[in-house]
Amino acid sequence: MSTAAENPASSSAPPAHVRVIASSQSWIEGEAVRQLEAMARLPGMRLAVGLPDLHPGKGAPVGAAFTSEGFLYPYLVGNDIGCGMGLWDVDLPARKAKPERWAAKLDLEGPWSGDVEGFLHEQGVKSSGFEMALGTVGGGNHFAEVQRVDAVHDAEAFAALGLAVDRLLLLVHSGSRGLGEAILRAHVDRHAAGGLVEDSAEARTYLARHDHAVAWGRANRALVARRVLDGIGAQGRRVLDVCHNSVTPCRAGGRMQWLHRKGAAPSDEGPVVIPGSRGALSYLVAPVGDGTGSAHSLAHGAGRKWTRTAARERMRERFTAESLTRTAFKSHVVCENKDLLFEEAPPAYKAIDRVVTDLVEAGLVRVVATLAPVLTYKTRSQGE
């Protein structure tokens, strides 16, 4: 059998190291740490790292990275295989931003009207059967956001990325839509939360599908970006694109390991953007150090503070939906699904500044620049 829990040899292995990278000033839910510790007891697990945006998930915590030997765990990657953040440099000066006009007309619902197969081919990605969703943002915490530069902290690194203070940027957070979900479901139907023995036929099958979903998710972000850019009449250049839900092979002290990221940005692929809520700054950061103590990973966002249910109830009591379409930064929000508008409201998230400060103090990143929201696109569909 290829299910890890059924391999008796693995139960005698030493337990994984568990590390939560967060200062005492960062509040982390007890349940999230319990989930991290539970995952650390899985067979073959070596290191379980909670980043400062650690929060409870459905079984496995979000904002965490795990290394294992001999086994890999699709359940730790989750359903949104290949989810990540892409940043585009937009060839439009910030003073030319027309957020209210763009908010009124931008529409990324439904299939793209262009040549989807041709687009995928250009990206070097095979089609998946989920192409009707290619170029759509999705639900939950996904978004496309036009941003302006708030402040530059490292002018050299900022310039090295080809960025300019007076130009707009576009940040896209989305994943592989229904594709990753289908891949995880096929695994869970047979193995529940159990892992796969590396080099087994099932592991190879999963990894091939996983790698395809990662590539397809990246292409999805590229098409979301293209649709937004077309909508605002601009061109863009992809500056970076990183995946925060994946499992990849890596070497540790000459040994082969599997690095699982569950809402954790890579620290070994150059600069990344760590977004706050739609009403907060996003941080463009450059990784520092060799990444061995942090499973080569960083926080991927602010992390939820309130559950979706609590956010809906609390925000509904105090705010009208209309008032939530503008933020403290005077930015505009397109989210015509009211439940989602309340669930993703800025108070439902932790303070991104604290999360990034924790990473800086842990010696994991240097801040390159802060980016402010101009227009956040979530959905035009009512949904209720």
Place this chain on the structure above:
DNA sequence: ATGTAC
């Protein structure tokens, strides 16, 4: 997170 479930 999700063409969202029996």
